[in-house]
Amino acid sequence: MGKKILIVDDSESIREVVSFTLENAGHEVSKAFDGVDALTYLDGKKYDLIITDLHMPNLNGIELIRKIRVIEEYKFIPILFLTTESQTAKKMEAKDAGATGWIVKPFVPEKLLEAINKVAR
Amino acid sequence: MEAFREKFKEEANELISDLEQLVLQLEGNKTDQSIVEQVFRVMHSLKGGSAMFGFTLIDQFTHLLENIYDKIRAGELQVTEDILDITLNAVDHLRRLIEETDANFAELAAANKKFIVRIEQVLNQNSPKIENVRLILDDEDVIRKTKTYFISFDPSPDFFQDGSNPLFLLDDLCQLGEAVVVPKYSRIPKLNDIDPTECYMGWNVILTTAEGINAIMDVFIFTNNRSKIEVQKLSDINLLADKSYRKILAETLANKESIVIEALHSLTQDLEKIHSENETLIQRKSSASGHGRDQTISSIRVSSEKLDDLINWVSELVTIQAQLSLFAQQNHDAELTPISEEIEKITRRLRDDVFSIRLIPAANMVTRFQRLIRELSQNLGKDVLFETKGTETELDKNIIEMLVDPVMHIIRNSMDHGIEDTIDERVANGKPATGKILFNAYYSGTNVYIQITDDGKGIDLAKIRRKAIEKGIISPEVELSRKETLDLLFLPGFTTAQSITNLSGRGVGMDVVKRKISDLRGQVEIETELGKGSTVTIKLPLTLSIIDGLLVRIDDTHMVIPLNSVYKVYEYQHEKLEHAINNLILADDERVPAINLRKHFNFETPPPAIERVVTMEYNDHYIGLTIDEIVGEYQAVLKPLGTMFKGQDFFSGATILGDGSVALVLDPNKLVEQFAKNEIKIGG
Numbered sequence: 141m142g143k144k145i146l147i148v149d150d151s152e153s154i155r156e157v158v159s160f161t162l163e164n165a166g167h168e169v170s171k172a173f174d175g176v177d178a179l180t181y182l183d184g185k186k187y188d189l190i191i192t193d194l195h196m197p198n199l200n201g202i203e204l205i206r207k208i209r210v211i212e213e214y215k216f217i218p219i220l221f222l223t224t225e226s227q228t229a230k231k232m233e234a235k236d237a238g239a240t241g242w243i244v245k246p247f248v249p250e251k252l253l254e255a256i257n258k259v260a261r
Numbered sequence: 262m263e264a265f266r267e268k269f270k271e272e273a274n275e276l277i278s279d280l281e282q283l284v285l286q287l288e289g290n291k292t293d294q295s296i297v298e299q300v301f302r303v304m305h306s307l308k309g310g311s312a313m314f315g316f317t318l319i320d321q322f323t324h325l326l327e328n329i330y331d332k333i334r335a336g337e338l339q340v341t342e343d344i345l346d347i348t349l350n351a352v353d354h355l356r357r358l359i360e361e362t363d364a365n366f367a368e369l370a371a372a373n374k375k376f377i378v379r380i381e382q383v384l385n386q387n388s389p390k391i392e393n394v395r396l397i398l399d400d401e402d403v404i405r406k407t408k409t410y411f412i413s414f415d416p417s418p419d420f421f422q423d424g425s426n427p428l429f430l431l432d433d434l435c436q437l438g439e440a441v442v443v444p445k446y447s448r449i450p451k452l453n454d455i456d457p458t459e460c461y462m463g464w465n466v467i468l469t470t471a472e473g474i475n476a477i478m479d480v481f482i483f484t485n486n487r488s489k490i491e492v493q494k495l496s497d498i499n500l501l502a503d504k505s506y507r508k509i510l511a512e513t514l515a516n517k518e519s520i521v522i523e524a525l526h527s528l529t530q531d532l533e534k535i536h537s538e539n540e541t542l543i544q545r546k547s548s549a550s551g552h553g554r555d556q557t558i559s560s561i562r563v564s565s566e567k568l569d570d571l572i573n574w575v576s577e578l579v580t581i582q583a584q585l586s587l588f589a590q591q592n593h594d595a596e597l598t599p600i601s602e603e604i605e606k607i608t609r610r611l612r613d614d615v616f617s618i619r620l621i622p623a624a625n626m627v628t629r630f631q632r633l634i635r636e637l638s639q640n641l642g643k644d645v646l647f648e649t650k651g652t653e654t655e656l657d658k659n660i661i662e663m664l665v666d667p668v669m670h671i672i673r674n675s676m677d678h679g680i681e682d683t684i685d686e687r688v689a690n691g692k693p694a695t696g697k698i699l700f701n702a703y704y705s706g707t708n709v710y711i712q713i714t715d716d717g718k719g720i721d722l723a724k725i726r727r728k729a730i731e732k733g734i735i736s737p738e739v740e741l742s743r744k745e746t747l748d749l750l751f752l753p754g755f756t757t758a759q760s761i762t763n764l765s766g767r768g769v770g771m772d773v774v775k776r777k778i779s780d781l782r783g784q785v786e787i788e789t790e791l792g793k794g795s796t797v798t799i800k801l802p803l804t805l806s807i808i809d810g811l812l813v814r815i816d817d818t819h820m821v822i823p824l825n826s827v828y829k830v831y832e833y834q835h836e837k838l839e840h841a842i843n844n845l846i847l848a849d850d851e852r853v854p855a856i857n858l859r860k861h862f863n864f865e866t867p868p869p870a871i872e873r874v875v876t877m878e879y880n881d882h883y884i885g886l887t888i889d890e891i892v893g894e895y896q897a898v899l900k901p902l903g904t905m906f907k908g909q910d911f912f913s914g915a916t917i918l919g920d921g922s923v924a925l926v927l928d929p930n931k932l933v934e935q936f937a938k939n940e941i942k943i944g945g
Contacts, residue, residue: 150306151269151272151306151309151310152268152272153265153268153269153272153310153313153314154309154310154313156265156268157265157313157314160265193309195301195302195305195306196302197299197302216423216424218424223309224305224308224309224312228475228478228479228482231479231482231483232482235482235483239483240423240483241483242482242483245309245312245313246309246312246313246314247313258426258429259424
């Protein structure tokens with residue numbers, strides 16, 4: 141079953157390669173270029189999963205999650221980080237903000253899909 | 262991926278230009294945190310993308326450069342002219358790096374190194390604390406030791422509610438290294454009280470990994486705070502490396518759910534002691550190798566008679582246990598049934614363990630032949646394909662060890678004398694250019710057969726005869742049968758090769774092979790066809806006589822068909838079989854000859870309305886056996902048949918069923934051979 145997934149990343153090539161991977165696996169993908177842009181997508185649309193970068197201009201990943209979690213219908217949506225960061229402190233910060241999981245870039249397509257299947261219902 | 266790479270290159274060039282601009286801005290405004298933040302982010306994007314799209318040099322380089330700006334961001338470094346200088350140079354350097362290809366990689370890598378040294382200087386001189394920068398670069402050089410950890414994981418009852426699955430976490434743990442995972446059941450309530458949305462399970466895990474405790478904690482980082490997770494280092498060595506330790510650890514985990522950690526710690530101490538004793542033993546052994554036969558702790562030698570006895574007793578136990586199960590089943594005794602089931606379980610494990618002590622699959626020796634053939638085909642310049650069949654056939658370990666040399670010799674002969682010297686010779690005879698040697702192992706009756714077949718020249722019987730007369734082995738007037746002539750090859754000092762090569766034909770050939778096979782109580786036979794190839798067949802007794810079989814019934818008689826020859830089972834109405842022309846039945850749209858065992862063995866009772874046909878593969882054709890009913894799978898302990906059955910080749914033995922009755926074990930090959938001779942032409 142394909143999922144509706146929102147990708148948030150300021151790098152176009154990363155957005156492209158992630159959406160390419162996901163679309164090939166049968167998912168439906170929307171792409172946002174930063175946190176502020178991502179919030180406009182959430183308005184009125186129902187997603188199954190959000191994948192976001194950590195460092196982005198305007199609104200970074202952690203700030204984005206905090207903003208998402210106060211929206212009633214997105215309280216429990218799985219949110220995955222896809223980032224080059226791997227420090228535990230960063231992960232803890234992300235978890236406290238409400239993240240569901242963490243994928244480290246560079247990613248292997250299979251691993252990414254596996255991680256998605258683990259969190260998206 | 263290539264398209265994305267191009268896209269990233271465009272993007273990277275933009276990012277590099279951004280970086281250049283930002284650095285110039287920073288020059289006029291050295292304390293502006295927002296610019297530093299942006300510089301950091303741009304570098305981060307560069308790093309992430311380059312790692313993703315395989316620009317390793319940029320990845321390496323920006324990682325380091327990023328460190329500088331991370332320090333500045335954290336207030337540990339000040340923006341200096343020097344740093345700006347380096348960054349601007351770095352911008353130019355990055356522009357070259359983005360053009361990284363296989364051709365210029367070495368050159369760029371060298372330039373990269375110089376830059377990295379400069380950046381390291383900056384990092385070190387401003388903050389002597391960061392000595393680990395080198396470590397990041399030379400990550401592979403850091404030798405990590407595999408250690409053993411204990412993890413106790415008790416998910417909170419509401420664990421499933423946010424869609425989490427504890428099994429995924431266990432999966433992630435197992436990917437870190439080797440793990441023994443044992444479930445904890447104690448929290449599971451009575452069936453009536455179970456709420457299916459709650460998680461009652463817990464797990465204890467012993468994990469050996471080189472990744473370190475942080476990597477383990479990382480797995481659980483996104484687990485809710487209500488779940489109980491405990492990670493402890495058990496030992497600095499890999500406790501799972503030894504199979505016996507693994508077993509002990511798993512048992513301890515299974516038996517002691519609550520006080521497991523104390524038990525594990527004391528166990529660990531014991532195991533570490535044994536381990537270090539073993540280490541010193543091994544060291545002592547290697548330092549004083551002259552001492553010869555030191556015992557090793559992990560294995561002991563037992564005489565094969567003792568093993569044979571053990572196997573016999575277990576066979577008896579299996580038979581008696583089958584009786585007990587049947588008795589318990591018939592009596593519906595509430596107390597006896599669980600006991601008998603427990604005994605059945607234990608017996609099965611005991612039987613498997615005991616039998617597995619001696620048996621190993623033929624595949625174990627096949628790799629050695631594969632290498633031999635590879636080497637020989639290079640040395641001899643012959644193109645030969647090695648095929649194997651039946652490598653899962655299990656043989657006694659001793660037999661396999663003693664078989665390797667003779668089989669190697671047979672293969673050498675096939676390669677040297679069998680396969681034609683040139684491709685032209687093969688093609689002229691209408692054969693494929695690539696020669697073929699087939700290794701085939703199979704059971705038939707109470708024997709194991711190993712066959713080496715080549716599709717080469719074959720053996721010229723007239724030549725053998727000439728040679729034998731020449732050597733004075735036989736006198737010219739003696740008439741020999743085909744088999745007798747071929748048997749000459751096994752005589753000491755007989756070789757037909759014109760020139761003695763360094764591979765075979767040294768005159769120590771087939772007689773040694775024959776002697777070695779005889780030592781194993783086996784027989785060896787050669788069959789050949791001139792121009793087509795030869796087959797050497799080694800027949801060995803099966804010291805262990807237990808087979809997986811299909812238990813079938815005809816009238817009131819049970820029979821066992823070895824499972825390794827069964828292909829498929831079909832059902833037919835009796836009339837259809839009765840009226841089949843030439844005994845040919847239609848199975849999956851193919852005509853298959855069927856042997857009606859009911860007729861064959863002269864059962865006089867009327868057959869059931871629906872009969873079953875078990876099809877088997879025989880010489881690349883299928884052939885069916887008609888029987889009344891399939892009873893099920895059965896592990897048959899083969900017992901030899903008495904002298905009364907001496908003439909009945911198609912039974913390889915008998916086995917005792919649970920109710921004490923006897924079932925005959927069919928030898929399908931023999932049965933089909935006999936039947937084919939009398940009644941049908943297979944594949945006609």
